[in-house]
Amino acid sequence: MADNTQARPERAILELGDAFYDPVHAADFPQTILRFRNDRAAAQIGLDGWSDTEWIAHLGRFAPLPGSLDTPLALRYHGHQFRQYNPDIGDGRGFLYAQLRDDRGRLMDLGTKGSGQTPWSRFGDGRLTLKGAMREILATEMLEALNVDTSRTLSVIETGEALERGDEPSPTRSAVLVRLSHGHIRIGTFQRLAYLRDAEAMAALVGYVLRHYYGEDDRGEDSGDDAPARLLAHVVERTARLAAGYMAAGFVHGVLNTDNINMTGESFDYGPWRFATTWDPAFTAAYFDHSGLYAFGRQPEAIHWDCMQLAVALRTLCEAPPLIAQLDRFAALYQQAIVEALLWRLGVVPRASADDAALVKALEQALVAGETSIGAFFHDSFGGVVPPSYGKAFAEVRALLAEYHPRKARDHAHWTAPACAMPIEEVEALWDAIDQHDDWAPLHAKIAVIRAMGEALA
Structure with a gap:
């Protein structure tokens, strides 16, 4: 591993003792092809200086991160799954690989998905499809841009295995994903x-x-x-x-x-x-x-x-x-x-009064009645002006918004940026390009558009 003085490794989880987890080993994958590395997230924990070779060694082969955990840990937990209590679950295809402090001083976990079987795998193979990994990239990037507190997809590495899945054409490609999150402890x-x-x-x-x-x-x-x-x-x-x-x-x-x-x-x-x-x-x-x-x-x-x-x-x-x-x-x-979140998407400054709640109520009713595209509406109405094309269903919203001030100047980049949404048809098209032609360019282009939207909204 490179000498990276920015990284601040931790091993706080060991305070809890071995009744909370099981030491495990990652699967020995036949290949490790780096498909996605999130240097923006890596910079927050001091790991952006890794070469691709080092990245794969630690996040594909899971060589220990010096100063953090000596071996990965599969955490033990139970849970209600669709309201049915299940005492037979835990980290079944993932583990806690390492802990670090981020640039805000927070304790962060590097957790995996698709890294192999653990004592909690039951009858599963402990693997992740490459499509599933791609979908997680898109979900986390989009939610981060839309100001939702989310884990980040730090790394995706294709692992060269052919997986059988009943709900996907088989065999399908495999991957191991590493997510950066503020906490691996669940309800x-x-x-x-x-x-x-x-x-x-x-x-x-x-x-x-x-x-x-x-x-x-x-x-x-x-x-x-x-x-x-x-x-x-x-x-x-x-x-x-x-x-x-x-x-x-x-x-x-x-x-x-x-x-x-x-x-x-x-x-x-x-x-x-x-x-x-x-x-x-x-x-x-x-x-x-x-x-x-x-x-x-x-x-x-x-x-x-x-x-x-x-x-x-x-x-x-x-x-x-x-x-x-x-x-x-x-x-x-x-x-x-919800008042704060919706006013943020509308790009207006809250009034800290009952008017805010009234606006949100009217907005939700109008969106339902108008059967309007959520992404297009918030893009077109950013700054508090609802275009006339949205019709009578938004009359009350338009009138209420007239009393609000935009939180960004009218010449801000958001007004000239294209609308960015994530319809399922586009997700499937991005996967088809990878699956049929091994073409990753559309995915990376989409990530760039999502990040541009996030920067414009921030």
Whole structure:
């Protein structure tokens, strides 16, 4: 590895002890072809100086990062999957490879997807399709540009294996992905300890999360009787903001199970995601979500329900009333966050009054009634002026917006930038270029457009 003085490796996870994870080894892949390296994200953790050879050695062959973990760790957790409790899950095709501090001083995790089998793989092969990796690149890049707190796709390396998948033409190409995230601890991590009735381990985990992800003073073994409620307060605040971010982005995660919600409220683990074309509350991303449990309009409810399961787990340490008090804050926090998120997309300065809530209500109703393209509307109306072409359905929105000031000058680049959306047809076309012609140029061009949009919006 190159001498990179910017990297600040950590190994904080080892504080928890081996009851929380299993040491594992990455699969020995027949090939390692670098397909995507996110130098913008790597710069935030001091790894952008790696050559491609070093990149592949660490993020394809998983040579240890000096100063961090000596061996990868598959974390143990449980979870509700579509509201059915499953005690037989964990890191089944991924692991925690390393921890580092970023340029803001935050503890960051490098977690993998498709890195091979672990004790939690059950009957899975521990692999990831190249198409799945490409889709995660697109999801994370788009959400980051749209101001949603998300993991970043740091690396994608094609691994030269042919995988059999029932829902894709077989055989299909394989890959290993590394994501950069602020926290690998999930609600399901706490659920596992509640299931095992392990109060001592639960207290240690609460302290770990408060200390390393929320910067609370280390009280040692005496973390305070209110520690579980303090933790839940943080998670409720962050996840309410996440739910609002999804809605304002027109994004449907698809699988909001408790093992897919982490302790920092950062979106991650992208499977059957979709961006809704119109503001359709019933729109679903997963073909297997027959009841619409995780439909677009039900995502705030689903995330609140997940927080409730965290509260249930924390009852191992705490009485119910302080936990219920924190859960009861979710609705108000979400309403505040959706106002902020939608006004941000409209490019206007909030008025900090009841007018903001009235505008958001009118906007949601107009988007539903007008069956309008979400991406096109926010692009065309950025700065608070709704074009006449949007018709009578937006009359109230247009009138309310007249009282708002744009947060950027009218000559800002956003007004001349092309609209950027992510319809499923484009996702499939980007994959077809790779699959049929090994042509990665359209994907990289799309990433450039997405980043340009993010810079214009920021």
